[in-house]
Amino acid sequence: xxxxxxxxxxxxxxxxxxxxxxxxxxxxxxxxxxxxxxxxxxxxxxxxxxxxxxxxxxxxxxxxxxxxxxxxxxxxxxxxxxxxxxxxxxxxxxxxxxxxxxxxxxxxxxxxxxxxxxxxxxxxxxxxxxxxxxxxxxxxxxxxxxxxxxxxxxxxxxxxxxxxxxxxxxxxxxxxxxxxxxxxxxxxxxxxxxxxxxxxxxxxxxxxxxxxxxxxxxxxxxxxxxxxxxxxxxxxxxxxxxxxxxxxxxxxxxxxxxxxxxxxxxxxxx
Amino acid sequence: xxxxxxxxxxxxxxxxxxxxxxxxxxxxxxxxxxxxxxxxxxxxxxxxxxxxxxxxxxxxxxxxxxxxxxxxxxxxxxxxxxxxxxxxxxxxxxxxxxxxxxxxxxxxxxxxxxxxxxxxxxxxxxxxxxxxxxxxxxxxxxxxxxxxxxxxxxxxxxxxxxxxxxxxxxxxxxxxxxxxxxxxxxxxxxxxxxxxxxxxxxxxxxxxxxxxxxxxxxxxxxxxxxxxxxxxxxxxxxx
Numbered sequence: 467x468x469x470x471x472x473x474x475x476x477x478x479x480x481x482x483x484x485x486x487x488x489x490x491x492x493x494x495x496x497x498x499x500x501x502x503x504x505x506x507x508x509x510x511x512x513x514x515x516x517x518x519x520x521x522x523x524x525x526x527x528x529x530x531x532x533x534x535x536x537x538x539x540x541x542x543x544x545x546x547x548x549x550x551x552x553x554x555x556x557x558x559x560x561x562x563x564x565x566x567x568x569x570x571x572x573x574x575x576x577x578x579x580x581x582x583x584x585x586x587x588x589x590x591x592x593x594x595x596x597x598x599x600x601x602x603x604x605x606x607x608x609x610x611x612x613x614x615x616x617x618x619x620x621x622x623x624x625x626x627x628x629x630x631x632x633x634x635x636x637x638x639x640x641x642x643x644x645x646x647x648x649x650x651x652x653x654x655x656x657x658x659x660x661x662x663x664x665x666x667x668x669x670x671x672x673x674x675x676x677x678x679x680x681x682x683x684x685x686x687x688x689x690x691x692x693x694x695x696x697x698x699x700x701x702x703x704x705x706x707x708x709x710x711x712x713x714x715x716x717x718x719x720x721x722x723x724x725x726x727x728x729x730x731x732x733x734x735x736x
Numbered sequence: 737x738x739x740x741x742x743x744x745x746x747x748x749x750x751x752x753x754x755x756x757x758x759x760x761x762x763x764x765x766x767x768x769x770x771x772x773x774x775x776x777x778x779x780x781x782x783x784x785x786x787x788x789x790x791x792x793x794x795x796x797x798x799x800x801x802x803x804x805x806x807x808x809x810x811x812x813x814x815x816x817x818x819x820x821x822x823x824x825x826x827x828x829x830x831x832x833x834x835x836x837x838x839x840x841x842x843x844x845x846x847x848x849x850x851x852x853x854x855x856x857x858x859x860x861x862x863x864x865x866x867x868x869x870x871x872x873x874x875x876x877x878x879x880x881x882x883x884x885x886x887x888x889x890x891x892x893x894x895x896x897x898x899x900x901x902x903x904x905x906x907x908x909x910x911x912x913x914x915x916x917x918x919x920x921x922x923x924x925x926x927x928x929x930x931x932x933x934x935x936x937x938x939x940x941x942x943x944x945x946x947x948x949x950x951x952x953x954x955x956x957x958x959x960x961x962x963x964x965x966x967x968x969x970x971x972x973x974x975x
Contacts, residue, residue, distance in 0.1 A: 590878075616877055619895045623876025667913075669874060669893065 468576035471583050472601035472639075474625075476617030478588030480609045481646035484682055485704075486585035487515045488693035489605065492708030494549035495693075498580045501540065503571075504554035505597035506587035507562055513553045516543065517689025527555035530567030536574055545694065550579070560593035568596050590624060599630050603640040605673065609647045610658040615667050618643075622668065642673035644707065649678045650723045661721050674707030676700055677720040761793055761825070764817075767800045769809070771816055778820045789821030795846060796838075798830030810841035867904070874910060875900055896936060905929070911956075917944075924963045929973065933959040943968055 473486040483506075490502035504512035507527060513519040518541045524534035529552075536552075543549035552571075555562065575582050586597035598604065604625055608618040625639045626632055632639070645664055653660045665672060676682075681698030685691065693704040699720055706716050768774075782789055794817065810827075817824050826844040827835065835845045867886030874892030875881055880899040881888060888902035893910030899917070900906055905927045906918045912930035919926035919941040926940055934956055937946050940963045950970070958973035 616895075616897060619877035620897065623879045623895075623898070626873065626876070627879065667895070 468579050469581055469602050470572060470576070470600050471581060471603045471605060472586055472598040473583060473605045473607060474586040474594060474598055474621050475588065475607040475614070476590060476594075476621040477609075477614045480607050480614050481644075481676065481682075482588070482607050483511050483515050483585055484686065484692060485605060485607050485644055485646065485676075486512060486583055487691040488701075488704040489708060489711075490581070490583040491516075491543070491546055491549060491691040492693045492704060493581050493583075493712075494543070494546045496708065496712065497548065499548045499578065500581040500583065501550040501552060501575055501579045502583040502585060503552040503575075504585050505563070505593050506585065507554045507593060508556065508559045509587065510554040510556040512585050513541075513551060514689060515686055516551050516691060518543065518551055518553075519689070522553045525553045525555040526571070527558050527562045529571055530562065530564065536571065545690075560587070560591065560596075563592060563596040565596065565599065569600060572600050590620060594621075595624070595628065598625055598639075599628070601625070601629060601639050602631070603642065605642050605644050606668070606670065607644045607646055608664060608668070610645060610649075610653060610660070610664060612659065615659065615664055618668060622670065641670040642711070643668055643670050644674050644676065645672065646676040647678045648675050648720065650721060654723060661718075672718065673710055674703060675718050675721050676703045676707070761795050762822075763797050763828070764794045764822070764824075765797045765800055769801070769813070771809075771812060774813075775816060775820075778816075782820055792822050793825045794822045796824055796827045796843070798827055798834045801830060801834065810838050810843060814841060814843070869902075875914065877914070894930075894935075902926070912938075915939075924966075926962075928961040929959070931958050932956050933961075933970070938968065938970075940968060 473482050473489065475482050486502055490500050494500040502512065503526060504510055506512070513522055521541050524539040526539065528534040529536050529539050539552055541551045541553065543551065572582060584597045584601065587593040606618050606621060608614050622641060625641065629639050631637060643665070645661060648661070649658060652658045661672070661675060677699045679698060679700035681695050681700045682692050685695055692698060692700045693708070695701040696705065703720050706719060710716055814824050824843060826846045827838040828846045829848055830838070838845060867884070868889060869881070869883035869886060870889045870891070871881055872891050875890055875894045875898040877895045877897035880901065881890070883902040883904065885903050887904040887907065888900055889907045890900060891909050894900050894908055894912050894914040894916065896913040898914035900908070900914065901917045901920055903919065903921045903923065906916050906929070908916070908930040911932035911934055913934045913936070915937040916928050916930070916935055917939040918928045922941050924941040928938055928940065933950070933954055935947060937944055938961055940961065943963055943966060945968050954970050954972070959970055960973050961968060961970050963969070
């Protein structure tokens with residue numbers, strides 16, 4: 467049985483789409499048939515991050531409205547096997563998302579995929595609610611900053627009260643915390659919340675800490691999920707995150723200040 | 737929910753208030769209506785206990801009275817009783833004819849006695865469910881939990897931006913970072929307990945305080961909060 471995972475946050479710009487792209491890519495790299503769906507109808511971004519924007523013909527809303535079949539709308543990733551993207555519509559808005567339509571597509575996708583990753587739009591309105599409603603698990607993306615943590619707390623409340631699992635008193639949605647854009651030196655100086663601060667407020671298991679990294683911006687602009695940039699710190703952190711999700715017990719990296727070695731300091735590398 | 741008096745400040749102060757209450761009243765069980773006989777017996781009673789009938793309110797119970805042959809003179813009865821220091825405040829039981837006559841004389845008809853004949857068996861009911869509400873998880877930002885007519889018990893934390901509200905007490909076995917309002921129906925005897933006081937606002941029976949007004953020494957401590965002479969008191973919870 468396929469697992470539906472929503473990547474959500476409440477607040478915008480914290481790294482939901484970056485996380486969705488890398489997470490789905492990582493699952494597919496490890497051999498799982500994975501599809502990632504862009505729920506941000508009207509503000510289509512996932513196709514850009516995944517580098518498939520020029521191959522979008524039909525989209526999520528076309529399939530909901532029976533204007534195209536799922537197979538016509540799904541885009542196969544060229545770099546990683548087992549990975550498909552279902553893009554959002556850029557010309558419509560979130561009202562085009564109906565519960566029945568989303569349910570129909572998800573149940574169809576669950577026939578042929580092992581993981582269905584839903585990239586939620588920001589906010590707590592229709593788009594975000596539709597993205598999380600059918601979820602079995604949730605990656606809650608947060609930045610080490612008070613407003614982002616507050617909004618994630620709000621989303622956790624909605625997950626536990628307004629998801630289908632909550633409404634049907636089923637087992638609750640399994641929650642995972644992804645702390646993105648973390649800079650240990652700034653957290654130590656008190657400019658940012660520390661990992662412990664965030665965990666104390668949100669009180670859900672930590673799946674991964676993604677360091678603030680120039681590699682994320684470079685990858686986004688190049689249309690390559692950052693997890694494929696394995697030499698970068700952010701790429702390595704996403705790799706660990708996927709392994710942890712699949713059950714590996716790995717220590718958290720990138721939560722402490724990286725001390726520059728003697729030689730690095732001497733030669734000014736870094 | 738916070739307002740204590742329902743009227744606006746610019747109106748007159750409240751002129752009265754209606755409330756139900758229970759009283760113990762003397763009941764005069766009347767068996768006949770011969771005023772001369774009644775008066776004779778009354779005088780005897782007053783002689784036995786002078787001062788007892790000193791403007792004593794009484795209820796006239798007509799259960800033992802036969803169906804009246806002629807018209808009932810409640811007005812005359814009323815004056816007779818007043819003369820001997822009793823103030824009839826109403827009648828009980830009696831036939832519809834009795835009751836109509838009493839109403840004409842300005843005496844209200846009170847509901848029948850419960851102990852009338854066989855005491856009515858109390859209806860078998862399920863044990864009354866406790867009005868308390870237990871929340872077994874954390875209350876997240878944006879959620880509002882209300883426990884009407886009882887206590888609210890939260891086993892997790894209450895996040896910033898969440899409201900926990902109860903007519904009774906509030907117990908929080910985690911950190912209180914949101915708002916907690918106890919005794920919202922006006923019960924000033926309610927308390928708030930929490931494992932770590934980091935609240936945005938606390939309120940008991942409408943007396944509230946925002947976090948800016950907390951003593952910094954109380955912050956992030958286990959605390960109990962109650963009202964004393966209309967002031968919120970915050971005390972550390974010590975084990």
